[in-house]
Amino acid sequence: MIPEIGHFALIVALCMALVQGTLPIIGAARGIPRWMALARPVAQGQFVFVVIAYACLTYAFIHSDFSVLYVAEHSNSALPLIYRIAGVWGGHEGSLLLWILMLVIWMLAVTVFSRHLPEEMVARVLGVMGLVAVGFLSFILFTSNPFERLLPAAPDGQDLNPLLQDPGLAIHPPMLYMGYVGFSVAFAFAIAALLGGKLDATWARWSRPWTTVAWMFLTCGIALGSWWSYYVLGWGGWWFWDPVENASFMPWLVGTALIHSLAVTEKRGSFKSWTVLLAIFAFSLSLLGTFLVRSGVLTSVHSFASDPKRGLFILIFLVIVVGSSLLLYAWRAPKVGLGGSFALISRESLLLANNVLFAVAAGSVLLGTLAPLLVDALVAVGVLGQSNKISVGAPYFNTVFVPIMVFAVFLMGVGPVAKWKKASVPELAVRIRWGGAVALIVAAIMPFILGHWSWLVSLGILMAFWIIVTVAQGMMERLRVHGDRPWSERLLSLPKSFLGMQLAHLGVAVFILGVTVIGGYENGKDVRMEVGDTVEVGGYTFRFDGVIDATGPNYEASRGIISVFKNGTPVMELNPEKRVYRVQRQPMTIAAIDGGFLRHLFVALGEPVGNGAWSVRVYYKPLVSWIWLGCVMMALGGLLAISDRRYRTLARKQRESLQEQSGTANVALPSAPVLTRAEVKS
Amino acid sequence: MMRYLVPLAVFVVLVGFLWKGLQLNPGEVPSPLIDKPAPAFSLPQLGDQTQKLATADLRGKVWLLNVWASWCESCRAEHPVLLQFAKTGEVPIYGLDYKDSREDASRWLQQFGNPYVASGFDGDGQVGIDYGVYGVPETYIIDGNGVIRHKHIGPITVQVLQDEIVPLVRKLKG
Numbered sequence: 001m002i003p004e005i006g007h008f009a010l011i012v013a014l015c016m017a018l019v020q021g022t023l024p025i026i027g028a029a030r031g032i033p034r035w036m037a038l039a040r041p042v043a044q045g046q047f048v049f050v051v052i053a054y055a056c057l058t059y060a061f062i063h064s065d066f067s068v069l070y071v072a073e074h075s076n077s078a079l080p081l082i083y084r085i086a087g088v089w090g091g092h093e094g095s096l097l098l099w100i101l102m103l104v105i106w107m108l109a110v111t112v113f114s115r116h117l118p119e120e121m122v123a124r125v126l127g128v129m130g131l132v133a134v135g136f137l138s139f140i141l142f143t144s145n146p147f148e149r150l151l152p153a154a155p156d157g158q159d160l161n162p163l164l165q166d167p168g169l170a171i172h173p174p175m176l177y178m179g180y181v182g183f184s185v186a187f188a189f190a191i192a193a194l195l196g197g198k199l200d201a202t203w204a205r206w207s208r209p210w211t212t213v214a215w216m217f218l219t220c221g222i223a224l225g226s227w228w229s230y231y232v233l234g235w236g237g238w239w240f241w242d243p244v245e246n247a248s249f250m251p252w253l254v255g256t257a258l259i260h261s262l263a264v265t266e267k268r269g270s271f272k273s274w275t276v277l278l279a280i281f282a283f284s285l286s287l288l289g290t291f292l293v294r295s296g297v298l299t300s301v302h303s304f305a306s307d308p309k310r311g312l313f314i315l316i317f318l319v320i321v322v323g324s325s326l327l328l329y330a331w332r333a334p335k336v337g338l339g340g341s342f343a344l345i346s347r348e349s350l351l352l353a354n355n356v357l358f359a360v361a362a363g364s365v366l367l368g369t370l371a372p373l374l375v376d377a378l379v380a381v382g383v384l385g386q387s388n389k390i391s392v393g394a395p396y397f398n399t400v401f402v403p404i405m406v407f408a409v410f411l412m413g414v415g416p417v418a419k420w421k422k423a424s425v426p427e428l429a430v431r432i433r434w435g436g437a438v439a440l441i442v443a444a445i446m447p448f449i450l451g452h453w454s455w456l457v458s459l460g461i462l463m464a465f466w467i468i469v470t471v472a473q474g475m476m477e478r479l480r481v482h483g484d485r486p487w488s489e490r491l492l493s494l495p496k497s498f499l500g501m502q503l504a505h506l507g508v509a510v511f512i513l514g515v516t517v518i519g520g521y522e523n524g525k526d527v528r529m530e531v532g533d534t535v536e537v538g539g540y541t542f543r544f545d546g547v548i549d550a551t552g553p554n555y556e557a558s559r560g561i562i563s564v565f566k567n568g569t570p571v572m573e574l575n576p577e578k579r580v581y582r583v584q585r586q587p588m589t590i591a592a593i594d595g596g597f598l599r600h601l602f603v604a605l606g607e608p609v610g611n612g613a614w615s616v617r618v619y620y621k622p623l624v625s626w627i628w629l630g631c632v633m634m635a636l637g638g639l640l641a642i643s644d645r646r647y648r649t650l651a652r653k654q655r656e657s658l659q660e661q662s663g664t665a666n667v668a669l670p671s672a673p674v675l676t677r678a679e680v681k682s
Numbered sequence: 683m684m685r686y687l688v689p690l691a692v693f694v695v696l697v698g699f700l701w702k703g704l705q706l707n708p709g710e711v712p713s714p715l716i717d718k719p720a721p722a723f724s725l726p727q728l729g730d731q732t733q734k735l736a737t738a739d740l741r742g743k744v745w746l747l748n749v750w751a752s753w754c755e756s757c758r759a760e761h762p763v764l765l766q767f768a769k770t771g772e773v774p775i776y777g778l779d780y781k782d783s784r785e786d787a788s789r790w791l792q793q794f795g796n797p798y799v800a801s802g803f804d805g806d807g808q809v810g811i812d813y814g815v816y817g818v819p820e821t822y823i824i825d826g827n828g829v830i831r832h833k834h835i836g837p838i839t840v841q842v843l844q845d846e847i848v849p850l851v852r853k854l855k856g
Contacts, residue, residue, distance in 0.1 A: 377702035
């Protein structure tokens, strides 16, 4: 009964999405206030029904209802509760449902936080999101119904993929999807602006916080995914350039460009059509990512259950959404105008260069990801011969990606100190010369202190310190302004958006340091160890004390006991495991990691090699946690930026001016009561 | 106006490729090498560099050539299947470690287990190019006369073993 309720709720949600995707948009075009006013309540209603559907599927998982095909395929009675809840998104159908859940959460947020926006804008934004929801709800209902019954019911389920049975992965997809889907808001704002023909600084100010929040979630989501691959997939790598990783990384790159481009549009009114294009691209790449992962056109460990029929559906959806947006863009963007002019050297031009670099980076990742597919298609139609088949792996991406980022980091130091509109090169050079000198000196000396010289390490350190020094310089210049006031007061009086930018840039520096140091000074050994054998790595002594059998809720494990000594005193015991999950019989290596701020100790069991001896891998990984720390700092920088006071004061002002308008205008806007309530509250 | 159409044009081209790609199964690309003699190679082995893995030495028996690399995630997915299959002793599996570093590759085998009788180390990918390797992993079935009889692109699953590889190997062994 419960699954049927869920199925029915999805159908109701689809009907509501159809209303939301049509009437408010038509209403906005024809100026029919009552149709526009439908957007909010319908979106909220849709939220309720999608939540019901999601709750029903979760219920079926928690109660192990194996008469539901999807549950039988992705759960098991022995699966711990937490993974039964997370198992909802452990397969294709459930991930889609999660996607839609995220979409309606974003919609609800728009209905709540849009009181200061003109009614037409809200109607269009929610209308566009409604259309996206129509696409995904029909996709799920017509090709991937998670509530399909299995009769007779399975005696027990086939269990969740052991790779996914991990706390990191339990929260990775929701975070990632929050980011993916969050770009639909920026996208909807862009389309709404194109439809309305009004693209100005206020528009940029409205879409900015939404874009930043989506970007924050995506940043966290990607970082979590990387963290997960580090210790679950891991022999210590943290990024594999897998098609699915790339699928999440491309929207991130474009989203980063979009954040910077929106800043220019808001502050200077420039880059308008470029900003709109980026907003369209960021969401299109999210959809493309979904297509690549779900259709099975590329092989990847992530692409569970791929099906050409589904692929065709997403492709058609992609064509409709992206095609019509780009058509709309081609039609309306020329009328938007170019905005304020700027000189060849100015903060605008530097930010434009940043945008181009990020777009090129995203393009090259896209090319690398799709290369097998492109070549395949060309071979199939006879343009290329069989001999032209290529393979693309990490070497391609590193060669192409790193140089682009080196330029981007250089700009990151110069951009924030350059003046808007027109900056002079000599003045810029004077302002950055000390920062540059300090960074160069540190880069020349640091590798020797860390161990040994390497050009790559030196370059990484140069980039990181270039950012650190320029950030520090920017802070100092701002803090010097009211020199008479106490230091802490001056710091607090700085705009939050400025502090957010600085923190995020600092995060990039921390990230680069992590990547550089781990790349240059990682220290590891693969050894055959008998009971009592010791091995020394990174100043620690590891003693192998044997392997014992252990039993988990749904797996059997061999658990290694490794005592770690520093200077002869025992400091800890590490327990790496080899697990075999009972249902899927897939062996899993669970590394034992002692996480520290400055270093990780990483121990993994290899294979038994007879006589109680095992091959053991022991690693000393300096600064590896900085990779994720940097990502967290970037995300926190975003959080700080959206807490900036000007978004709130602006919202209040707009609410007030809207109210005046509705008071004087001859059409009584139906939203007036809502506005009054909002006024009372604030 | 025209320049605003550029993104749309790029997108249309992309969709063309995606549509074509959808009709192709990445695991079913015909190889021009099927039923042709396997390109000869003699490579240093992965573990012991002084030892060679050479096609000439494998004449007279049916064997599998599995192209893998430590950087390849899909190889991880097929690895347990290969390990299990190697234990059955049905057919010897030889590895071609493609565009990899010795350290990474050795470590990889140490951690995940080694299903290969031996692996040739093809660091610069020259042998891979001879074989028309286009995506790792790939698996070739080569008969006693040194002729490639079958090529599978993408990870080997239990299904693939049952439906494609084992029947053909048994047929070739006669």
